[in-house]
Amino acid sequence: MSEGDISRALRRIGHEILERNKGSEGLLLLGIPSRGVPLARRLAACIEEVEGTAIPVGELDITLHRDDLRRNPVRTAHRSRIPAGGIDDQVVVLVDDVLYSGRTIRAALDALSELGRPRAVRLAVLVDRGHRELPIRADHVGKNLPTSRDERVHVRVAEVDGLDVVRISGGESR
């Protein structure tokens, strides 16, 4: 996906979120670090452009809720930044770059349940690459990328990496 593709996908997701929610009332976007965070900010900017009202954006660090902690070297946990109003009775849209096994989202749901009780939780991802290991699906998808497990999906966003691009590498040549 090129820079243009990413921007068009985010714009469409922004519209979908608004359509589904019938406006921006009670909406709250939470990005999952690291690349979900800038994506959430851009989505919020898209939504503000359409609706004219700013919606709260935060970050949700899920490190402490991961189920693979014992399989990997320790990762530093970072602070979650939750908008001042909290998440109670809001419609929380989780934003991440790639949806793969679904385990990150499970951890995010656990982390959310400790912060409060949202009215609803939705999931927006830039790329869905399949291979789910848990019964989790995205409500809003930028692009479905059928991949094999030995391929890698690289998402680069300007805020973190200096450029916007989605690439697939490894596996059999396609």
Added chain:
Amino acid sequence: MTKHLISSADLSRTEVEDILETAASMHDLQRREVKKVPTLRGRTVINFFFEDSTRTRSSFEIAGKWMSADTINLSAKGSSTSKGESLRDTAMTVDAMAVDALVIRHNASGACHQVAQWVRCSVINAGDGTHEHPTQALLDAYTLRTRLGDLDGKHVVIVGDLTHSRVFRSNVITLGTLGAHVTVVAPPTLMPSGIGAWSQADGFATSWDLDPVLDGEGEHGPVDAVMMLRVQRERMSGGYFPTAREYTVGYGLTRDRLERLVARNDDVLVLHPGPMNRGLEIAPEAADSPQSVVLDQVSAGVAVRMAVLYHLLAGEDTPAPLPASAPEGAVR
């Protein structure tokens, strides 16, 4: 990250910064309704305290519980130690119960290092004799960083009974790791022998005279924070200083000294590892002043100890086999 935390010198700058960053996220947890994360579920942490302690022991226990680890407290009194069991046997007995971490406070310097040679689990030093108290140094660094930002080039003055202080030793190392300048002040009788060798290090200075240092006339100039150490009452009869009154006049943070400090720098911080002897090393006016961050230190204690447990225990399972033959030598 190392397996054990015995000395503040075990931690590189990156590791200290990682722990403090994690501690910040743990600190947020304390303000939540549900103060619990599942991160260390299934891990067992034993707090073995051979010496009395309020804040260190309770904060390690809370830290473990909020991380969902099972924490068990043992003290010398009421354990087999009072029946004459050696430290080695006690440590190996506890280790044989397949615990994941042993948090130890002991009156002998080097006890934690010694225990780490005998057991498979992680060993965390919660204060050993007059040697070190690394988690205290981390929580002090956390408290300072929260208020002062990056500690590079910041000037911290540590005052009091240096000879018998493990808090001071760990703090000098950790603050040095983070690039802070440290001046230590003590009466000649309470200045550790051989500290001259330490002062070769960058950003480290010693003084026998408190007032010029507080006035910013010392080697490192203006003061950003003052850490008062507890005068251990059991030392009073040791001939280290003539009377309590004389100590206060020479080295206490009196109301007068606080006023002069604040006149120079309104944002100066006053730290004390506790428990405080009000009126001896720190005047009540200083302990309760807006500059005092003593209670911030306590609240940071839980967050920092959660971060330490997380960094030592959350990673890959690497079950080391029991040592075939444990080395000789026992700490009593």
